[in-house]
Amino acid sequence: MESLPRRQQEVLQATVRHYVDTVEPVGSHTLVRRFGLPASPATVRSAMGALEQRGLLTQPHTSAGRIPSQQGYRLFVDQLLPAPGAAALQLDRELAGVGLQWAALDDLLQHLARRLADLTGLLSLISRPLRPQPQLQAVRLVANSDRLLVFLVQGSSLSSSLNLKLPRGIADELPLLEAWANEQLRNQPGSSLPWDRLPAQLNRSAGLLRQALDGQAVQASLGSVGVVAAGLGHLLGQPEFSRSTTLLPVVQQVDGAAHLLLAPDHQDRQAGVGIWIGSEHPNAALQSCALVQAPYRTGDGASGQVAVIGPMRMAYATARAAVQSVATILQRLLS
Numbered sequence: 001m002e003s004l005p006r007r008q009q010e011v012l013q014a015t016v017r018h019y020v021d022t023v024e025p026v027g028s029h030t031l032v033r034r035f036g037l038p039a040s041p042a043t044v045r046s047a048m049g050a051l052e053q054r055g056l057l058t059q060p061h062t063s064a065g066r067i068p069s070q071q072g073y074r075l076f077v078d079q080l081l082p083a084p085g086a087a088a089l090q091l092d093r094e095l096a097g098v099g100l101q102w103a104a105l106d107d108l109l110q111h112l113a114r115r116l117a118d119l120t121g122l123l124s125l126i127s128r129p130l131r132p133q134p135q136l137q138a139v140r141l142v143a144n145s146d147r148l149l150v151f152l153v154q155g156s157s158l159s160s161s162l163n164l165k166l167p168r169g170i171a172d173e174l175p176l177l178e179a180w181a182n183e184q185l186r187n188q189p190g191s192s193l194p195w196d197r198l199p200a201q202l203n204r205s206a207g208l209l210r211q212a213l214d215g216q217a218v219q220a221s222l223g224s225v226g227v228v229a230a231g232l233g234h235l236l237g238q239p240e241f242s243r244s245t246t247l248l249p250v251v252q253q254v255d256g257a258a259h260l261l262l263a264p265d266h267q268d269r270q271a272g273v274g275i276w277i278g279s280e281h282p283n284a285a286l287q288s289c290a291l292v293q294a295p296y297r298t299g300d301g302a303s304g305q306v307a308v309i310g311p312m313r314m315a316y317a318t319a320r321a322a323v324q325s326v327a328t329i330l331q332r333l334l335s
Contacts, residue, residue: 004051009080010037011047012056016068016076020313023239025065070278070312073290077275077316084321091119091322095329108333109228112306112326117231120319122310123250125258126326128226129302129334135189139181139209141174148174150212162212173205181209227258240288240311249285250309261286262305263293272327273320277312288312292319294327298334306330 004012014035018026028045031037037044048066051057056072059065068076094115109126116124140151148166180202184193193213198206232254241247253261260283263276276291286309293307306327308319 003079004054004056004075007039007043007047008051011044012051012068012072012076013080013082015048015051015057015066016072016080019067020315023313025060025067027065030065068313070280073277073312073316074280077277081317081320084317085315087119088318088321088325091115092325095325106228108330110230112330113228113230116306116308116322116326117234120308120310120315120322121231121234122308122314122319123229123231123235123254125261125305125307125309126228126330127259127262127304128228129296129298129304131300131302136185136192136213137189138185139178141178141209143171143174148208150209152212164208164212166208167204170205170208173202177202177205177209227262229254229258235310238311240313246288250289253283253285261291261309262307263291273324275316275320290314290316292316292323294323296327296330296334298331302334304330 003009011031014031014037015026018024018031018034028041028048031044032039032041039047048057051072052059052066054071055069056075057066058069058072060067095112105128109128113124113126116126136152136154138153140149140153142149142151143166146166148164150162150164152162176199180199181193184197188194193209195206195210232251235241235247235250250261263274263281273292273294276286276293278290279287281287281289281291288311289309290312291307291309292314293305295303295305297303306323308323310319
């Protein structure tokens, strides 16, 4: 989005600050009086009208003041975000002295999640570090009576095996299927098997191999899900979530599938921290929320995410700095 004229920047910043603090629409007289804007109320009112025309402010009720829109928050975050407040700096100093004094990783994650939630007044999420899914390099199929052993080679020191029931009449296809699969993996390393190019005579036996690969993928996925959450009660006290139906989708996912609340396609937008506002997030449960998320990595190549979730009306500078601080300390401790 193109930059705003200076006057409109000042008015948008002041409107966001006022709404974050008070949850009340604001008019031009209040902005001039509270923030000492170097302009008359009429000039500020004109700037507010221009911001509303751009879709950056909205008027919730006729004759009411204005509040930021989703697009207004986005421009504020991208172009006008101030330095973090004293609370975020205090957390940074506090975490600098944290050591590996916990007996288990989950104890460390729980401690950091609670501190992050307490500081920001938001829901905090920290995912456990996961290693990248190893790439399939070769397949070995071994028939043994009425069983089929499937060996999946994923590296010089990493392999897995599955024991499947072998249907009658397909044992003779197995050497041909194994040769076809390994040829594909050699020709296109790192890719999945191109099932659309499978020879028709291998269709029956290929079903077993696909079953084995799908089962392994599901098992790896189930083993990887793990998110520590803290501060859900903070959201219950936010005016935006006074109606339980607004927050219910978030509560349900925290209870059973918290990993789905994290952004799946995290991009390092600002200093390693990504911010998703309202409908920018693909998860419908967060359409009334904002997510601030930062990645961390461990010394053995695993990675995780640190995030806070709250209303779109949040102190973004503090949230961004706090999330980055926790991600940085995790990376330091686990490297």
